[in-house]
Amino acid sequence: MEVIESLAEERQLNFIEEIIEKDLADGKHQSVLTRFPPEPNGYLHIGHAKSICLNFGLAKRYGGKTNLRFDDTNPAKEDVEYVDSIKEDVSWLGFEWAAEFYASDYFEQLYTWAQDLIKKGLAYVDDQTQEEIRENRGTVTKAGIPSPWRERSVEENLDLFERMRLGEFKEGAKVLRAKIDMSHSNMLMRDPILYRIIYAHHHRTGDNWCIYPMYDYAHGQSDSIEKITHSICTLEFDVHRPLYDWFIEKLDIFPSKQYEFARLNLTYTVMSKRKLLELVRSGFVTGWDDPRMPTICGLRRRGYTPESIRLFAEKVGVAKRDNIIDLSLLEWCVREDLNKRANRYMAVIDPVKLTISNYPEGTTEIFRAPVNQENPDAGYREIPFSRELYIERDDFMENPPKKYFRLKPGGEVRLKYSYIIKCEDIIRDNNGDIIEIICTYDPESKPGTGEWRSVKGTIHWVSVANAVETELRLFDRLFTEADMDSIPQEKSYTDFLNPDSLVIKAGYTEPAILTDTSQIAVQFERNGYFIKDSESSEERLVYNRTVGLKSAWAPQQS
Template sequence: MADPLTLFTSIGLSEQKAKETLKNYALCSALKDAIAQAQRVLGVAGVDKATGTLLYTMASRLRDPKRLGFLTDHIAQHKICTELQLAAALEFVKSHPQDPINQKEFESLCGVGVVITPEQIEDKVEKVIKKHKDQLLQERYRFNMGLLMGEARGGLMWADGKTIKNEVDMQVLHLLGPKTEADLEKKPKAQKAKAPDGEVKVKEELTMNGELKIEGRSLMDQLRGAALNFHKPGENYKTEGYVVTPKTMDLLKQHLEFTGGQIRTRFPPEPNGILHIGHAKAINFNFGYAKANDGICFLRYDDTNPEKEEEKLYDLAEDLIRRGHAYVCHQRGEELKGHNLPPSPWRERPAEESLVLFDRMRRGLFAEGEATLRMKIVMEDGKMDPVAYRIKYTAHHRTGDAWCIYPTYDYTHCLCDSIENITHSLCTKEFQARRSSYFWLCNALDVYCPVQWEYGRLNLTYTVVSKRKIIKLVEEGTVRDWDDPRLFTLTALRRRGFPSEAINNFCAKVGVTVAQATMEPHMLESCVRDVLNDHAPRAMAVLEPLKVTITNLPEGIRNDVRVPDFPANEFMGSHVVPFTRTIFIEQSDFREVMEKGYKRLTLDQPVGLRHAGYVISVQKVIKDAQGRVVELDVHCCSSHEAAEKPKAFIHWVSEPQKCEIRLYERLFLHKNPEDLSEVPGGFLSDINPNSLQVINSALVDISVSKAKVFDKFQFERVGYFALDPDSTADKLVFNRTVTLKEDPGKM
């Protein structure tokens, strides 16, 4: 046989394509085998370019090597002559992984022996054009020619698409003649009709309020990319790379009988870690995908297997030993580190001996590290014979000391999925290196094999989520604990006041793709604002209080002011706050010296009080010994009596409750605090010294006095806040969740 480059160019491949093929070992090997077999069938005639093109396409797209000879024979014998027939043939063998192939069914579904003549194509196109002749003459070349192609192809299933298109073009040209200048002019875009007000309102409600929006986006927006190609239950074998064994179809049949065709996913959080924003994406996707398909998602803690399942896993390990796929090894942990290691000296130990030793491991007759159970497989990353069971003399929180051997993730991952009849095992990309071992272990034990699908992780800038790094932050006193609101653990986000709906919405916007996604925190914060704007009732709070005495309001007079919980919708409730002679405003809402563009209270400029219907004007400024303004005497009148409408309205409080306010900023100064090229001193050197500001003497209106921990509010003109668990009956503590979109200074 000629050298591969010459061989590939001899069947019609360009030299560049041939060289690219040589770089792909699997494709190169498959194509050489296909050419060799085709040459045996064709004899002296050899492989022409048309046949060679089909062989190349087949070799590059075929996922089951055992079907190579079968398809090559059909191509060489000119039973498969077109790309369409080949595509149908590839789909057929993918859907029928087990022998024998029903030859009659295959030929029928793949158009074998079907020949479409030029006369048939001409006749069919002529009928289609006749059907649309009047519209064609009216619209000329602005007519949708794709419609003609679609209808013509519908009656000529195995005809070559290029031939049909050429015939359509020729007959249209014959009917209409060459294109004129009018034909070449761009068609004006049609103006979209404005929807009725009621219709717009419904759409806004669907996309702006509540759970309906969140679920709709979460379940639809995410399912793009690879997720759109997920297999149907029971059709695992159609997935690329899925290994089919003689027992696969029977096992899939049993699986379907058990599940009834139900979609089943699972979310297994790390039991000794803590959930963070990246896990939110996994939770959202696993539960969302199941829900979108009327399925079920299992929340599985990997160290909490029921006793029955523990026994099942142990029995399967013994079965793996009997089948010659596992052995007891005495190499120490340090000897197993690294790649390309020599085989274990105990790799070929007799199964009977390993069974005895494995039982002794279970009965506690070995010290920790003296023995492990290892599986006979080399993983994608070069790791050889991963450990399935190891000895650990630590009492388990559930089973106590009943077990002293524990299975590893490499062992339990696929088997727990199999036991639970999971249909889609959805993992992040780092588990891609374990896919082959996932399939291998299920098939080695002849148990149902689910499909592992990988997707890209979700990362945020300006933070760290590594358990080790967060522990370091806690130990150094940089943050208080795992739920410090400056972190992006889920407990921290909850404490800060991030609604679960907003996190789900954020995950939906990010979507699920194979590529890793790195997002800015402001995108998450935007989702938080959208939800809180609709669901956080309004209140008034003053962070830096300035006392204001209304001189023309008598002592002891108390007026009730009704404040809407949601100003945009008066039907969503309201609350009452007192209005008395003494009120408090923000220090920044008063300036002695008038500045250009400043619209709030000055010596010569009155200001309105939100919700009260009053306008106040300064009469006297009271200062302390250091010259700082500490109090204002003002005159008050109703907004109807004011000489002119005030330029701004400010918030205020009266008879308020003292509270503590915690204002949070980004914990780190740089986008990637873990990147040594960006932060040479390491992430601990990148801490933002202004990430937390505590205001101890803020004032808030009495409407929040009965708030419960984690209740959320919008403090008007200040931001969104949530009640912190540190709150007591004597002192409320609020965490700023996010700022408002608007700049409060503009008022």
């Protein structure tokens, strides 16, 4: 994580770092303890990655620790599959948690504290339906209407709450609510629900419980139990902070403090778990790890590296106001990382055959090329050359415009790492499409021999005899609209799905790709960065495009 730390040294402190440094200087805390508290009801996405980098990064910077805590308070939507995927994603990003906890670890303590609130006259069992509670909560300009059950006695509330736990009532029959203020300007303070009845098997506690705490009740108290010093949430939770503080004050427990930062919004995608789940279930994508998805597992399969995502989180920074980040910044970050580390190979995505008429038939020549020009220690690879080659179809133009420097009738180009060739003729099929380009080569133009002759165009190629058939999946933006939060209300977000977000090509790669063991994306020269897909096999080589070579974003110059 050297990149992040060096960047941090060059910039000013963000507002959370300023708070932490003041807390430590004033002696409010002796050390820093943060937490990352996901709900295990889906796969993590790039927005969660920013939160992970922030929480773990702050703790590391100030010599503290970070807990991983699963907010498993809704068994109807949670699953151990999501728990496992979250742990994998956090580890893959390069972070180690100090301790692994679950909100369910604290169910008994949370229940006891709820009884304490009842005994203090600060909580009551309500028999109203969800619809009645919602209707009676009022509006921002109109006070709420107190529940007819609000003034139940402490004894009755304790009895009913215990019977709720024992499973004597149906789902929705009763809830436990805090007794705060039905005319409070903050709607969340109008007697919020603390517990509801849910008959569902919990992935850890089984069927031991049938009442489950709401997020707002479990969250702050879990922080307090763990003695979290800085509870860092996204900005939408700022209206929840008064309730967070109210519980801590009334229960007189360790005063964890909540701070909010702007959530990450990214162009050309959606972050809503509900929408992402719908994309998966409706078959718009192949799964949570579809390389077009903003999920961490999708980005991993796409070829993004942990280093690039950590760099992205650092570049985005920590703000107090929500904004939308251009996807091209994320793409720039992965290019920055892969350019230094990715091995280079040649691949032809849309092939057309090229025959060198004056090259000896049956001859194979070997050219050597660096595996990575950015890393001399990576060594060299051997590239076979022969009479028949594949080149990119768009590297030839029969009637080119001015300043076209690739192959054209009568024109010359250099085949990368090898000879200069000249186009002599073309062969068409019955439909008039070009199926073969006939060229001659200049034997004296071989690199490292004779006198160097320069031409303006250089194109890549692979030898037909040695080419490796490769399925190349060209991924693009999942949606056609940049700001998916501002689409017209009468439209569905699925109306903006990009029909060209995946284009599959049957191409060819040079044989050295078969011995690549780098386990990160490679650069197919002049085409972009590609990573071997999990569906790839010895019988069927599959590579996913991570990102093209050209960037639409450039860092600001100091």
